[in-house]
Amino acid sequence: MIALDPLLIGDLDLGDVLVVLLKVVVVFVVGLVATMLMVWFERKAIAGMQNRIGPNKAGPFGILQTLADGIKLFFKEDLIPAQANRFVFKLAPYLAFVPAFLVWSVIPLGGDFSNGKDGTVKIFGRVTRLQLADPQIGLLLLLALSSVAVYGIMLAGWSSGSKYPLLGSVRASAQMVSYEAALGLSIAAVLLISGTLSTSGIVFAQPSFTRWHVVATGLLPFVIFLIAATAELNRPPFDLVEAEQELVGGFNTEYSSIRFALFFLAEFMNTITMSGVIVTLFFGGPQPVKIGDTTLNLHLGPLNGTVWFLLKLLVFLYIYVWFRATLPRLRYDQLMNLGWKVLIPISLGWFMLLASFRLAQDNGWNRWLVGAVALSVLTAAAGLLLAATRVSARNRQREGTMF
Amino acid sequence: MAFFVFVCAALMILGGAVGVIISQHPVHAALSLILTLFGVAVLYVAQDAHFLAAVQVIVYAGAIVVLFLFVIMLLGVDSAEDLQIEPIPVQRPLAAIVALGIVGVISAAIVQARSTIASGTRSGIDIPTVSGDADGNIRQLARDLFSDHVFAFELTSVLLVVAVVGTVLLARRPDKSGAAS
Numbered sequence: 001m002i003a004l005d006p007l008l009i010g011d012l013d014l015g016d017v018l019v020v021l022l023k024v025v026v027v028f029v030v031g032l033v034a035t036m037l038m039v040w041f042e043r044k045a046i047a048g049m050q051n052r053i054g055p056n057k058a059g060p061f062g063i064l065q066t067l068a069d070g071i072k073l074f075f076k077e078d079l080i081p082a083q084a085n086r087f088v089f090k091l092a093p094y095l096a097f098v099p100a101f102l103v104w105s106v107i108p109l110g111g112d113f114s115n116g117k118d119g120t121v122k123i124f125g126r127v128t129r130l131q132l133a134d135p136q137i138g139l140l141l142l143l144a145l146s147s148v149a150v151y152g153i154m155l156a157g158w159s160s161g162s163k164y165p166l167l168g169s170v171r172a173s174a175q176m177v178s179y180e181a182a183l184g185l186s187i188a189a190v191l192l193i194s195g196t197l198s199t200s201g202i203v204f205a206q207p208s209f210t211r212w213h214v215v216a217t218g219l220l221p222f223v224i225f226l227i228a229a230t231a232e233l234n235r236p237p238f239d240l241v242e243a244e245q246e247l248v249g250g251f252n253t254e255y256s257s258i259r260f261a262l263f264f265l266a267e268f269m270n271t272i273t274m275s276g277v278i279v280t281l282f283f284g285g286p287q288p289v290k291i292g293d294t295t296l297n298l299h300l301g302p303l304n305g306t307v308w309f310l311l312k313l314l315v316f317l318y319i320y321v322w323f324r325a326t327l328p329r330l331r332y333d334q335l336m337n338l339g340w341k342v343l344i345p346i347s348l349g350w351f352m353l354l355a356s357f358r359l360a361q362d363n364g365w366n367r368w369l370v371g372a373v374a375l376s377v378l379t380a381a382a383g384l385l386l387a388a389t390r391v392s393a394r395n396r397q398r399e400g401t402m403f
Numbered sequence: 404m405a406f407f408v409f410v411c412a413a414l415m416i417l418g419g420a421v422g423v424i425i426s427q428h429p430v431h432a433a434l435s436l437i438l439t440l441f442g443v444a445v446l447y448v449a450q451d452a453h454f455l456a457a458v459q460v461i462v463y464a465g466a467i468v469v470l471f472l473f474v475i476m477l478l479g480v481d482s483a484e485d486l487q488i489e490p491i492p493v494q495r496p497l498a499a500i501v502a503l504g505i506v507g508v509i510s511a512a513i514v515q516a517r518s519t520i521a522s523g524t525r526s527g528i529d530i531p532t533v534s535g536d537a538d539g540n541i542r543q544l545a546r547d548l549f550s551d552h553v554f555a556f557e558l559t560s561v562l563l564v565v566a567v568v569g570t571v572l573l574a575r576r577p578d579k580s581g582a583a584s
Contacts, residue, residue: 088430136541140457147465151437154469158430158476170476173469180465197541 019128027104027132035269039066042268042321049325069261076257083161084254092159093255093262096152099145100266103273105132106141106199108285110306113203121302129200130286130306138199139187142277146183146232150176152266153234153241157251168250171332172234172241178339179231182224185347189221190281192354203285208292214282217354222282224347226319229274231339234267235320237327240335275316276309283312345385349378408449415442433471440464454541 040055040063047054055062080089110130111121120127135141150173157169190213191197194205206212214222231238242250252263279285286305289296298304330338353374360370415438422435440463447456489495548556 085428085430088434091434135453137453137457140454140461144457144460144465147461147469150465150469151472154472154476155430155434158472166476170473173473177466177469 020132023128023132027109028101030109031101031104031269031272032265034272035265036066036070037063038268038272038317039264041317042324045318045321046325049322073261074258078257078259079254081161081254085159085161088155088159089254090259092152092156093259093266094152095155096149096266097262097269099149099152100269100273103142103145103270103277106135106138107131107273107276107280108134108200108203108305109309110286110303111200112302112305113207113285113287131200134198134200136198139191139197139202139281143180143184143187146176147180149232149266149270152263153251156255156263160251160254162254164248165251165253168241168243168247168253171247172251175234175238175240175335175339176232178336179228179343182339182343182347183228183232185344185351186221186225186228187281189217189347189351189354192351192358193217199280199285203280203287206284206287208290210291212282212284212287217282218350220350221347222278224343224350225278225281227338228343229278230320230323231335233270233274233320235271236324237329238335239329240332243329271320272313272317275313275320278316279309279312285309285312341385341389345382349381353378405449408445412442412445412449415439415445429475430472433468433475436471437464437468440468451540454544 043065044054044062055065058064058068080086108129108131120129153172153176154169157165157167157172160166190202193213193216194202196202196205202213206216209215234241241247242252247253252260255263286309288298288304288308298307300307353371356370356374357367359365360367419435419437419439419442422438423432426432426435440459444456444459444464447453447459
């Protein structure tokens, strides 16, 4: 079991177990507090963008507003619709909430990776990493959890025993399953460069700016990952799941009190963890910014890595808020077209291109020649795909169906 | 420790399996199936087959059961379904016979292999040593899959493509009264 954390194999004493327990508690508490602050940040930032004031009563700058809301939701009456499937209705919020938390366990939250150090730290005389677990299948665990997260939303909508939640959850699961493919393919591009599945190994493979995967994979996988992750999170502009004009409130329409709060928490927590994943995969996680030989050092000693991670994380949290404030929601057919006909083919083609470059490097072939051949093959494939979709669109039009 | 993990996982698997059979409601049955699949994943992890465990969760729990639930939800199969009505009369006795047969085969295999398992010697299987290199396990798997068994791998992908094309063809078959030719 604990073999999942490679640093804890073999003889264990109480100290090791206590360190692991400490890490669990810290990750849990930090996750909850971060979610609380994220809700406040999102409301405040959007209010600013829309020329409003936003929450400003509870605490300084309204920072305790989420806490107040949470306490209120705890004491509200707990309603279960008469038509609901009671057991599944009660189970669903936890199924949404638990995967959101578990993703935290594989994200490196700090540690010194500079100058070829392996990112381990010493806590109470024990060598460990600043991440809960570092399994060798780190990234696959991430994909597994994101695919398990579908259940919470799906079962919530179904068990409510009501039409709009069901429609919302069918939309949600279709959307999440569709975008998982593009998500996985852009992660595959990162794996191709880093050559390992473990998250700490991926951070270790990005010591300087030019070796950050956002540069090393040529930007495109990052863009695709960002779009697909937004769709996985059901955040605007992909929030068809809870399109208020069409579905009342989507899958969580029938939920109230603390059960609703759990969904709410899971959604915001997922935003934070997904930003953390982006930072880890593409921006070097806790690695400091290093261009050429100059390192931007913050001179914070052991906290250096954590502060860098937080700074990078904040950028992406802001980008998600920014998306929400700026972009209008997509139509359902636009969403599916973007996922299946644009993102998946492009990410697959780019993955092939990266793979051919890798092969050329290993065998000492001429890079430019390989690049030219690969590009021409990909262009031909893209042309064929375009022709195929055009033919099928024409056929659909002749048959007189919309989709 | 290993025994404790095994007992917990076995309880999960058996509980889920019983749940699949006895629950009245198809959605509850599907949820029990997820429990079983997760139990199997835990056993894989206990055997150091981390990759297999992850793939088990991603493919079975994350995709296939989602598909089951999708169909149940869209078709609206409710608890009103009467289990007493038998669409194909022979299938229940047949299922019992097949189940007994499978139990017999597995028991025979265990009895036959008992001496080998107890002594810990396995013939013909090269057990890679994974200690030290964190990625060794996965690397070995990838090398096997994409070098020795690449033909079978490609055949499987062809099979999947055939399935997808067939599905699209069946789903988009123009109706006889339609204008499409």
